Amino acid sequence: MTYNYLETLIHPYKKSLNKTESIIAKHMIDLGNEVVNKTLANLSEETGLSEATIFKFVKKIGFSGFQNFKISVASNFRTFEERSNEMIVFSDISESDSPFVIAQKLVNTNIELLENLIATLDEELLESAIELINSSETINFFGQGASSIVAYDSYHKFLRTKFHCQYAQDYHIQLTYATKLGPDDCAILFSHSGNTKETIEVGRILLENGVKIIVLTGDPSSDLVKLSSAAFVVLSKESAFRSETLTSRLVYLTIIDIIYTAIMYDDEKQNRKALLDIRHALSVTRYRDDLP
Incomplete structure (x- = not known):
């Protein structure tokens, strides 16, 4: 199946498009x-x-202007066209696929x-999120179901920073x-659908209390x-047997990795000390070489 960057780019916004915007989306x-050759x-x-309606559509899908939009499209299609002829991007797996073909499709996806x-x-969004965290005393992670697993992984990672971190799996405990x-705290909320009732309720309480809220979702x-x-x-495409939450999990974790790494180097001295303290505390869990 041929890869279409525009289809992937517009996909998360489809539910919110009106009739006119849907016409523009389909045409693009x-x-x-x-x-990229069009004005x-x-x-x-x-x-x-x-022209104003088309320009508003481009703004709606996250671009500051039409030229910025075309640059993004051009660079993406060029990236994929420069691949070797053997490199094909797959979205689904068929029953006739061998395990190795399945491996190729999953890796390519x-x-x-x-x-x-x-x-x-x-x-700018990335820098804003990092600033929200840096201006906070604690980082707190929330999610339900599969998103809870991503939240827990993120919590485990950020424990290595200088910040106090918190994660709770139980919904009542989260509330x-x-x-x-x-206001001195930051919360990172995960929900691929963006419509998980429990996570929204947690978000409303956090907002009422002035907490800084960072959201990772698939629905803008x-x-x-x-x-x-x-x-x-997070942009993703559905697969017949893998829900969007699973296929996009890698992207959520990568975004967290990016933020975590930037945070670690932003105050390297304090974060290095926190990391060394953790390693020292964990050393008691490992066998020592000098034991008989």
Whole structure:
């Protein structure tokens, strides 16, 4: 299956598009890489819609302007076209596939997801999220179901920083703990659908208490995004037997890895001390070479 960057880019916004925006989205997806050769006037003539309407659509899907949008499209399609002919991006697996072919498809899908991430990652958003964390005393992680697993992995990683961190799996405990947080705290909420009732309820309590909220989700129009101070929208495509939460998990963890690494180097001295203290504490769990 041929990879279409525009289809992947627009996919998370489809639920929130009105009839006019849907026309623009379909036309751009049909054009594919050819959209980089178009002007607003061209697209206006081809769709029968005003240039202002098309410009607003481009803004809605996360770009500051039409030129910025075309640069992103051009760089992404060029990245994939420069691959060898043998490199094919797969979305689904069939029953006739051998284990090795399945391995190829899964790896190629993960490569696609990560390349989409680096192409669409907003530098200002990333810096804003890092600033929210750096201006906080604690970092708190929330999620339900599969998102809870990602939240726990993130919590385990950030324990190595200088910050006090918290994670609770039980929903009632999450609600209770949320009432204890305030303006000096930061919360990172995970929900791929963006519509998980429990996570939204936790988010509302956090917002009422003035907590800094960072959201990682797959739905840019969700209520959860509206509660956040900074929101990362993860682009992914559905597969017949793998839910979006599973296919995009790698992207969520990579975003956390990026933030974690930047945080660690932002105050290297304090974070190095925290890391050494943790390693020292954990040393009692390992066999010593000098034991008989």
